[in-house]
Amino acid sequence: MRGVILSLVLGLSAGMACAQEAADSVAPEAGGAGVVVTSDAVAAAQAAKAAGQPVQAREWMVAVANPLAAEAGARVLRTGGTAADAMVAVQAVLGLVEPQSSGLGGGAFLVWYDGATGEVTTLDGRETAPLAATPRLFQDDAGEPLGFFEAVVGGRSVGVPGTPALMETAHRRWGGVNWGSLFDEAIALAEGGFAVSPRLAASVARDAERLASHPVTADYFLPGGTPIAEGDRLQNRDYADVLRRIATEGAEVMYHGEIAADIVRAVREAANPGVLSALDLAIYAVRSRAAVCVPYRDTQVCGMGPPSSGGLTVGQILGMLNGHDLPGPDSAEAWRLIGDASRLAFADRGLYMADSDFVPVPVKGLIAADYLARRGALLTGDDALPEVAPGAPEFDHAWKYGPGADMAQPATSHISISDTYGNALSMTTTIENGFGSRVMVRGFLLNNELTDFSFRSHRDGRPVANAVAPGKRPRSSMAPTIVLRDGKPVLVVGSPGGSRIIGFVAKTIIAFVDWGLDVQQAVDLPHLVNRFGTFDLEEGTEAEALAGPLRALGYEVAIGGLNSGLHAISIGPDGLRGGADTRREGVALGE
Numbered sequence: 001m002r003g004v005i006l007s008l009v010l011g012l013s014a015g016m017a018c019a020q021e022a023a024d025s026v027a028p029e030a031g032g033a034g035v036v037v038t039s040d041a042v043a044a045a046q047a048a049k050a051a052g053q054p055v056q057a058r059e060w061m062v063a064v065a066n067p068l069a070a071e072a073g074a075r076v077l078r079t080g081g082t083a084a085d086a087m088v089a090v091q092a093v094l095g096l097v098e099p100q101s102s103g104l105g106g107g108a109f110l111v112w113y114d115g116a117t118g119e120v121t122t123l124d125g126r127e128t129a130p131l132a133a134t135p136r137l138f139q140d141d142a143g144e145p146l147g148f149f150e151a152v153v154g155g156r157s158v159g160v161p162g163t164p165a166l167m168e169t170a171h172r173r174w175g176g177v178n179w180g181s182l183f184d185e186a187i188a189l190a191e192g193g194f195a196v197s198p199r200l201a202a203s204v205a206r207d208a209e210r211l212a213s214h215p216v217t218a219d220y221f222l223p224g225g226t227p228i229a230e231g232d233r234l235q236n237r238d239y240a241d242v243l244r245r246i247a248t249e250g251a252e253v254m255y256h257g258e259i260a261a262d263i264v265r266a267v268r269e270a271a272n273p274g275v276l277s278a279l280d281l282a283i284y285a286v287r288s289r290a291a292v293c294v295p296y297r298d299t300q301v302c303g304m305g306p307p308s309s310g311g312l313t314v315g316q317i318l319g320m321l322n323g324h325d326l327p328g329p330d331s332a333e334a335w336r337l338i339g340d341a342s343r344l345a346f347a348d349r350g351l352y353m354a355d356s357d358f359v360p361v362p363v364k365g366l367i368a369a370d371y372l373a374r375r376g377a378l379l380t381g382d383d384a385l386p387e388v389a390p391g392a393p394e395f396d397h398a399w400k401y402g403p404g405a406d407m408a409q410p411a412t413s414h415i416s417i418s419d420t421y422g423n424a425l426s427m428t429t430t431i432e433n434g435f436g437s438r439v440m441v442r443g444f445l446l447n448n449e450l451t452d453f454s455f456r457s458h459r460d461g462r463p464v465a466n467a468v469a470p471g472k473r474p475r476s477s478m479a480p481t482i483v484l485r486d487g488k489p490v491l492v493v494g495s496p497g498g499s500r501i502i503g504f505v506a507k508t509i510i511a512f513v514d515w516g517l518d519v520q521q522a523v524d525l526p527h528l529v530n531r532f533g534t535f536d537l538e539e540g541t542e543a544e545a546l547a548g549p550l551r552a553l554g555y556e557v558a559i560g561g562l563n564s565g566l567h568a569i570s571i572g573p574d575g576l577r578g579g580a581d582t583r584r585e586g587v588a589l590g591e
C-alpha cells in the first residue's frame with residue numbers, strides 16, 4: 001500500500017485521439033509520449049503519512065485518494081483557485097486514476113463552508129431512479145429480493161449520474177477559475193497515460209470476472225484478456241474526449257445529446273438491462289439542501305441530510321454521547337458507549353431514513369436535543385444493550401414504515417479541501433460498488449447506485465421508506481462532514497466504506513474532539529464499528545486487544561479488514577493539518 005506511484009505522468013499524446021477511436025489502451029512501457037515528472041510534494045506527503053505525521057500548511061490544503069488527483073487540486077489552489085475549483089480538477093482526475101470508486105457516471109454529496117458568509121450549505125448530486133422504475137426493480141418474479149451481484153452487474157442498477165451536474169453547480173456558485181481550464185490536467189493524463197496504481201491493479205485483478213461481463217469494460221481493464229498491472233501506463237482517450245466536451249460545452253453534454261444517448265443505450269443493451277431513458281437524464285437536477293448540524297461537546301457537526309443517512313446517523317451517535325465521558329481509545333467502556341450509540345442510531349436509520357422528497361423523514365425529531373438525551377440515557381448501564389429498537393422521534397406525519405435491509409458495499413472516495421479564502425469543502429463521491437455496474441461508456445463507468453435502495457418494498461405488512469420509486473434517490477451512508485467551533489471550521493472529514501462510513505467518520509471526530517489526536521492520528525486510529533450488534537474490530541491493529549473486554553461486556557466480535565479512505569483537514573490558529581488514510585494510497589498536500 002505504501003509503495004505508491006510517486007511519478008506524475010504529464011504531457012499530451014503525440015497523436016491526438018479522434019472521437020471514433022476505440023483505442024482506450026495500455027500504452028507500451030517505453031517510447032510513449034508521456035513525460036514522467038517526480039513530485040517532491042507528493043513524496044514528502046507520503047513520507048509524513050508513513051511516519052504518522054500530518055502534513056502542515058498555512059494557506060490551503062487538499063486531501064484525496066490519489067496523488068495525481070491531489071496534485072491537480074494543488075495546482076488550482078496554488079494559483080488562487082477556490083476549493084470548488086480544485087474539487088472539479090480533483091474529481092476529473094479521480095475518475096481516470098481511481099475509476100473503480102467515483103467518476104462522471106456516479107453521484108456525490110458536497111458540504112460547503114463559505115469563508116465569506118460563515119454559512120454551511122450542501123449540494124445533493126445523488127443519482128435518481130428512472131421514471132420507469134418500480135418497487136419490484138430488484139425482486140424476482142415471486143417478489144423475493146435478487147442476490148446482490150445479480151442486481152448490481154449490468155444496466156438494471158444504473159441511476160442517473162449526478163456528479164457532472166454537481167461539479168458544475170459547485171463551480172457556478174463558488175468557483176473563480178475558468179471552468180474549461182479545470183479539466184486540462186485530467187485530459188493530459190488521459191491522453192498521455194498515467195501509471196496504474198497498486199490499488200487499481202489489485203482491484204481489477206480481484207474483479208476480473210465481473211469486469212469481463214461487459215465488452216467495453218473488458219477491453220479497457222483486461223486488454224487481450226489480461227488484467228492491467230501496477231505501473232502499466234494506461235490511456236483513456238474516450239474519457240479525454242468527454243472531458244473536453246464538458247470543458248467547452250458544460251455538464252449539459254452528459255444529460256442531452258449524443259453522450260446521454262450513449263449512456264441510455266449502454267444501460268438498455270447491457271446484460272441485465274435497465275430502464276433508464278433520455279428523459280431521466282434530461283430532467284436531472286442537483287438539489288441544494290440545508291445542512292444537518294448537531295451540537296457535540298463545544299462543536300457543531302454539520303453534514304449531509306437525506307437522501308443520505310450520513311449526517312443524521314453521525315449526528316445521532318455524537319448527540320447521544322454528549323451526556324457521557326469517553327475515557328480514551330484504549331477503553332472498552334468508551335467503545336461500549338460509542339458502539340451502542342451507533343446501534344441505536346442505526347435502528348432509527350433503518351426505519352426512518354430515506355429520500356425526504358418522497359417519504360416523510362423526521363429530520364428535526366431525529367436530532368432534537370431532548371430525543372437524543374432520552375436515547376443517550378439508554379447507554380447508562382455497564383454492559384452491551386441486549387437489544388436495540390428504533391425510537392419514537394417527534395414526527396410531523398403519522399406514517400409508519402417497516403425496517404429496511406442494508407446492502408451498501410464499500411467503494412467510494414472522499415475529497416477534503418480548504419482554500420486561501422477561508423472556504424472548506426467536504427465531498428464524498430461514488431459509483432457505489434467497486435467498478436459500479438461494470439458497464440462502461442465513453443471511458444467512464446456507470447454507477448450501480450440503485451442497489452442502495454431496499455430490495456424489499458414492504459416488510460411486516462408495511463412499506464419500506466427506502467423502497468425504489470420513480471425519480472427517487474437511494475438512501476446513502478456517505479457522510480461528508482465539516483465540524484465547526486465558534487462558527488469556524490476546525491475539521492473537514494469524510495470516508496468511503498459503505499454503511500461503515502458512519503462509524504469511520506464518528507470515530508475520527510471523537511478522536512479529534514474528545515481525545516485530542518491530530519488529524520493523521522485520528523484517521524489512523526484503529527477502527528471499531530458497531531452497526532447491528534456485532535462489533536467489527538480492525539484486523540492487525542491494537543483494536544484486536546479490545547476483543548476480550550468487549551466480549552466480556554456481551555458483544556459478539558468479528559475481526560477483519562476495515563478499509564476506510566478517510567481524508568481530513570484540521571484548521572486552527574497554527575494553520576492547516578492534513579491527514580490521509582494509511583489504508584489507501586491518498587495524500588494531503590498543502591502550502
Ligand code: GLY
Nearest residue numbers: 408432476477478
Ligand atoms: N453507495 C455508497 C453510499 O452512498 O453510501
